[in-house]
Every structure is written in structure tokens, then in C-alpha cells.
Amino acid sequence: MANADHLNKISAGVVKVMLSPLLQEKLDNLLKKIEEMEGVLIAFSGGVDSTLLLKAATMTSTRVMAVTASSPTYPEAEIAAAVQLARDLGVQHQIIKTNEMEDPNFTANPTERCYHCKRELFATLRRLASEHALKTIVDGANADDEDDFRPGRRAAREFGVRSPLQEVGLTKDEIRQLARYLHLPNWDKPSMACLSSRIPYGQAITPEKLRQIAAAEDFLCRLGLKEVRVRHHDTIARIEVNPAAFALLIDAAIRVKIVKYFQDLGFTYIVLDLEGFRSGSMNAVLKQEDLHR
Structure with a gap:
């Protein structure tokens, strides 16, 4: 019992x-x-x-x-x-x-x-x-x-x-x-999907892409953000955060730091997704029948 x-x-x-x-x-x-x-x-x-x-x-x-x-x-x-x-x-x-x-x-x-x-x-x-x-x-x-x-x-x-x-x-x-x-210390921890979920279906998963994503998300978390996704679209990094955090990301000084860091990682273009953070956003391209497998 x-x-x-x-x-x-x-x-x-x-x-x-x-x-x-x-x-x-x-x-x-x-x-x-x-x-x-x-x-x-x-x-x-x-x-x-x-x-x-x-x-x-x-x-x-x-x-x-x-x-x-x-x-x-x-x-x-x-x-x-x-x-x-x-x-x-x-x-x-x-x-x-x-x-x-x-x-x-x-x-x-x-x-x-x-x-x-x-x-x-x-x-x-x-x-x-x-x-x-x-x-x-x-x-x-x-x-x-x-x-x-x-x-x-x-x-x-x-x-x-x-x-x-x-x-x-x-x-x-x-x-x-x-x-x-039950006093678990991570009760409010944001959900964490594997890094491969940041790469669009059909685009190869490589160690280099995973390293770029991990480093980019870690950098944003060190800025104080909790829920973060960096979607990897080849030369484009698409950042998803809660809309409440938009102001932080477009602050002049912070924006410059983000752009430089991401470009140093190998991204050419760094964009902010105006829909904000949403888990599983890469599934938006799937057909309805796929979603119910």
C-alpha cells in the first residue's frame, strides 16, 4: 500500500x-x-x-x-x-x-x-x-x-x-x-522538448544545428527569459518568447547583443515571431490527419 x-x-x-x-x-x-x-x-x-x-x-x-x-x-x-x-x-x-x-x-x-x-x-x-x-x-x-x-x-x-x-x-x-x-522544486518549470523539434520537418538534423540551437536558447535564458524556442530555418533564427517579453528583446542594447551573439553562432538573419511562444509550432505545416495519429 x-x-x-x-x-x-x-x-x-x-x-x-x-x-x-x-x-x-x-x-x-x-x-x-x-x-x-x-x-x-x-x-x-x-x-x-x-x-x-x-x-x-x-x-x-x-x-x-x-x-x-x-x-x-x-x-x-x-x-x-x-x-x-x-x-x-x-x-x-x-x-x-x-x-x-x-x-x-x-x-x-x-x-x-x-x-x-x-x-x-x-x-x-x-x-x-x-x-x-x-x-x-x-x-x-x-x-x-x-x-x-x-x-x-x-x-x-x-x-x-x-x-x-x-x-x-x-x-x-x-x-x-x-x-x-508536494514541494517539487520544478513545479513551474517550462516544458522542454528535444532540440530537434526546432528544425522544420524534412530538413536534416545535424550536430551543428543542435549546438547552434542549444547555445542560442541558453543565451536568451541567461537574459532572464523562461519560455524560449529558437527555431532553426537554415540561415534564419526565429525566436519565440511570450509576448510580454517582446519589449526586452527589442530594447536597443539587448537587441544588439542578441544579433551579435546569434550571428557569431552562424545565423545570418534573426527574427522575432510575433505570434509568440507556442509549443509544437513546427506542427503547423502538418495535415489534419497527421495530428491524430
């Missing part, structure tokens, strides 16, 4: 944020599902979704292991943050190297790019789960993901990967509420 003492301590008022009856029910259902799995290997990115899932697993008596994939498609800072979070939660954690950049099915950047990446990841996780006698592989997909274009979900189905957050109907907003309730 779930760790009753832990739950009672929370309910006794250690955390000031209160849960609605519906959200409390979803949390209880989440803990019950994980408990019934009798050993889980969690695909742990360090984002708020997988962190909540990992935290929930520690609140049960089930065995748990977190695994984080490392590759050029993810910034090193994200890997380091995942390592620290796993350490803080006191769970067994392993970093694995993935080789999607060696797969031409991935680097050609088709619309099914994520399927090829996730297929390799889940195959590796299956081997690890078997080695450690863990019955179930789980990931941090949530209820909102069902309405998005997620070809990686097909790979999850093929490998029997379960998504407990999705199964109990937790949305992104509810996950943030629970993460805050």
Missing part, C-alpha cells in the same frame, strides 16, 4: 496548498496504480511530469528506478538537473546514452521523427527493466498529450510502456498543482 505516514503528514498541513476533492482523488488513483505495478522503471527527463511521477512512486512501496537518456538532442543542463532531482528524491538513477543521431530515419527529420527516437529509447529501457527485474516501464505523458501530435506514443504502445498520469486523467495544469503541493 501507499506510504500512509507520508500521506498523512502531507494532509496534516505540512503543505499549505490545498487540493480539490477531484485532484486528491486523482492523486490517490495514481498512487494505487503505481503500487499495483510492483516495480517500475521511469523514463525520467527531469521535467515536471516525470518528476511528479517519480515522486509519486517514492510514496508507494513499489521498487523504482529512474533512467535518463543523454544525447546531443538535449541540453547538458537538463541532464544535470535530472541527476540532481533524482538525488534529492533518493532514488536509484541511471544515465544512458542514446544513438538516434546515428539513425538516418531520425536525422532525415520526417514527421515520424519522434517514433524512431522513442523506439530506440524504449528498446533500451526494456532491456534495463528486465535486468533489474522491474515489471513495468512508465513515462510522463499526461492527459493533454492526447490532443497533440505525438508519434512517439506509437512506440510506447509497441513496447507496452504505460503512462500513469494520462491513465488517471491528469492535465498539465493539475500536474503543476500536485508538484507544488
